Amino acid sequence: MKKVLGIDIGGTKIRMGVVNETGEVLEDITIPTKLPLYPYLEEQVLKVIEKFPDLKGIGIGTRGMVDAKTGVVTFEKELEGWEGTPVKAQLEAATGLRVEINNDANCAALTEVRLGAALGFQRVVCLTVGTKLGGGLVFDEQVINGTHGGAGEVGHMILYPNGLVCGCGRRGCSEEYVSGTALRRMIQEENVVNPKTGELAIPQELFRLAAEGLTSAQTVRDRFLSDFAVVISTLQAVLDMDCVVVGGGVSESADDWWENLLAKVEPLKLKPLELRRAAFGNEAGMIGAAMLVTDPSNNS
Numbered sequence: 001m002k003k004v005l006g007i008d009i010g011g012t013k014i015r016m017g018v019v020n021e022t023g024e025v026l027e028d029i030t031i032p033t034k035l036p037l038y039p040y041l042e043e044q045v046l047k048v049i050e051k052f053p054d055l056k057g058i059g060i061g062t063r064g065m066v067d068a069k070t071g072v073v074t075f076e077k078e079l080e081g082w083e084g085t086p087v088k089a090q091l092e093a094a095t096g097l098r099v100e101i102n103n104d105a106n107c108a109a110l111t112e113v114r115l116g117a118a119l120g121f122q123r124v125v126c127l128t129v130g131t132k133l134g135g136g137l138v139f140d141e142q143v144i145n146g147t148h149g150g151a152g153e154v155g156h157m158i159l160y161p162n163g164l165v166c167g168c169g170r171r172g173c174s175e176e177y178v179s180g181t182a183l184r185r186m187i188q189e190e191n192v193v194n195p196k197t198g199e200l201a202i203p204q205e206l207f208r209l210a211a212e213g214l215t216s217a218q219t220v221r222d223r224f225l226s227d228f229a230v231v232i233s234t235l236q237a238v239l240d241m242d243c244v245v246v247g248g249g250v251s252e253s254a255d256d257w258w259e260n261l262l263a264k265v266e267p268l269k270l271k272p273l274e275l276r277r278a279a280f281g282n283e284a285g286m287i288g289a290a291m292l293v294t295d296p297s298n299n300s
């Protein structure tokens with residue numbers, strides 16, 4: 001069976017997996033992100049190829065924006081030196097293998113559509129609520145990239161004009177309100193203290209404290225979910241998707257807030273819409289990256 005190397009490039013870690021056509025991970029390697037990423041990445045890839053000489057290609061999902069056709073990273077401010085790197089051309093030259101690259105959230109979306117929570121849906125929006133808010137769009141089997149690789153940048157839809165300053169340099173972007181970082185900020189603002197420890201709550205316990213009746217935690221939860229519901233509703237107005245998949249680190253506590261989110265979205269729906277929790281965890285990016293190569297519909 002065809003084996004492909006899937007690589008998920010994050011801010012602190014790079015996850016590399018040897019993945020077969022059915023999405024099964026045969027080897028799973030995590031290494032620290034080191035800058036500059038090139039030629040570091042190439043060295044690491046060559047090591048894997050030594051061990052798996054029968055690899056048929058390399059798929060990469062990375063932070064930032066990517067021109068999937070040319071395989072160049074078009075926008076990424078935090079991984080210094082990565083923006084502008086012609087990753088596809090350089091890695092293809094170094095390995096002799098086909099290389100495909102796309103945004104990490106798009107890769108995660110592909111995994112959910114092909115193998116996970118959105119299986120059988122045609123127009124899917126995947127939202128990754130982690131440190132930031134990421135989005136991936138897969139419509140009719142195709143990842144939607146946009147002109148500059150910037151489609152699906154849901155976290156940078158402006159939710160509050162003149163609001164908080166975002167990492168992109170503008171104000172009021174949704175990821176300043178709907179993300180783990182936003183939860184941390186609101187926990188401080190509302191002084192959400194865990195009654196058991198007497199310390200400021202961490203985002204991972206916020207929703208449980210809210211479910212247990214802590215008023216300050218409920219305030220944060222309700223504000224967070226109201227904003228999240230608006231984001232979903234706005235996306236529906238533009239895209240009329242049939243399914244939204246919610247994943248990312250914050251969704252690990254979704255047992256404590258999923259019903260609340262559905263209740264907030266319900267009155268804002270324009271059309272029927274299925275909301276699902278992601279079936280995959282943070283391996284989704286790596287598996288989806290591999291699928292950029294194994295997927296017969298991706299001929300770019």
Ligand SMILES: [Zn+2]
Pocket residue numbers: 155156166167168169170173
């Ligand atoms: Zn922004």
